[in-house]
Amino acid sequence: MIRKEKTMRALNGTSLLTVLRPAVVATAILLAGPITAQDAGAAGDAPAIEAQSWSFSGVFGTFDRASVQRGFQVYKDVCAACHSMKYLSYRNLGEPGGPEFPEAQVKAIAAEVEVQDGPNEDGDMFDRPGRPSDQFVSPFPNDNAARSANGGALPPDLSVIAKARPNGPDYLYALMTGYKDAPAGMELAEGMSYNAAFVGHQIAMAAPLSEESVEYSDGTTASVPQMSKDVVQFLMWAAEPKLEERKRIGFQVMIYLIILAGLLYFTTKKLWSRIDH
Numbered sequence: 001m002i003r004k005e006k007t008m009r010a011l012n013g014t015s016l017l018t019v020l021r022p023a024v025v026a027t028a029i030l031l032a033g034p035i036t037a038q039d040a041g042a043a044g045d046a047p048a049i050e051a052q053s054w055s056f057s058g059v060f061g062t063f064d065r066a067s068v069q070r071g072f073q074v075y076k077d078v079c080a081a082c083h084s085m086k087y088l089s090y091r092n093l094g095e096p097g098g099p100e101f102p103e104a105q106v107k108a109i110a111a112e113v114e115v116q117d118g119p120n121e122d123g124d125m126f127d128r129p130g131r132p133s134d135q136f137v138s139p140f141p142n143d144n145a146a147r148s149a150n151g152g153a154l155p156p157d158l159s160v161i162a163k164a165r166p167n168g169p170d171y172l173y174a175l176m177t178g179y180k181d182a183p184a185g186m187e188l189a190e191g192m193s194y195n196a197a198f199v200g201h202q203i204a205m206a207a208p209l210s211e212e213s214v215e216y217s218d219g220t221t222a223s224v225p226q227m228s229k230d231v232v233q234f235l236m237w238a239a240e241p242k243l244e245e246r247k248r249i250g251f252q253v254m255i256y257l258i259i260l261a262g263l264l265y266f267t268t269k270k271l272w273s274r275i276d277h
């Protein structure tokens with residue numbers, strides 16, 4: 001009896017909110033996504049980046065499937081000439097939450113590339129067509145080769161670039177569409193291009209996209225803004241392949257907590273209804 005009273009008193013002292021607070025905080029983190037160092041201290045001298053509306057933002061955000069597929073085409077036909085994406089495997093292209101290419105198409109995409117394998121029984125390395133289990137083939141064998149082919153600048157791996165830059169998607173879109181003539185009086189160094197979004201405005205990557213750089217298989221007009229939006233959808237998925245799942249679970253947890261809060265409220269009321277206070 002004494003123990004029961006103690007429990008009651010303890011229960012009375014803790015409000016519902018206190019009990020639920022850790023869960024609410026956890027859910028908020030789940031919905032907002034992991035906080036990265038970049039979020040905390042955005043580059044001070046970075047030029048203003050215009051915010052775009054992305055289908056994957058917000059609590060119910062999802063990727064635009066057709067756009068992610070087109071974005072992969074942009075990467076494959078344009079960016080892959082210089083940028084690796086070594087943390088992706090071809091099979092990822094068929095997994096739920098991404099481009100979701102059908103299995104046969106994933107196999108065909110993988111088979112388009114040559115992968116070095118071996119050694120065979122003679123001890124020699126050999127090339128074979130890619131398989132879905134292979135990692136994305138890199139355009140250069142190592143960083144030095146990549147640098148030497150790009151005037152000394154290293155094209156970064158794009159696997160997680162959308163998360164590695166502050167406001168990744170908006171920044172990448174601004175970068176892709178930010179090539180302009182250098183303002184009068186600005187001297188560009190040899191091999192550099194002017195880009196409004198890049199820190200310092202001089203970038204060693206020449207404008208990668210121009211009208212109709214790719215021919216979309218779904219008939220979409222390949223304007224520079226269109227290709228930029230699409231490649232950002234693709235890069236965002238690559239950097240956060242579980243985004244859709246995270247948001248779905250986050251929402252379910254919210255519903256669960258609301259129901260639980262209701263139940264706890266009525267249970268508490270009922271429990272205390274027989275005690276005078």
Ligand code: HEC
Binds near residue numbers: 165204
């Ligand atoms: C001809 C080679 C080449 C192609 C094609 C190319 N890039 Fe680049 N990219 C580079 C180089 C070189 C750099 C490094 C630039 C620098 O540090 O000044 C770079 C840098 C970048 C960066 C990093 C910018 C930053 O904030 O540091 C991103 C993002 C990027 N490229 C995206 C793309 C995308 C997306 C495509 C395809 C649409 C693409 N690139 C096509 C050569 C290329």
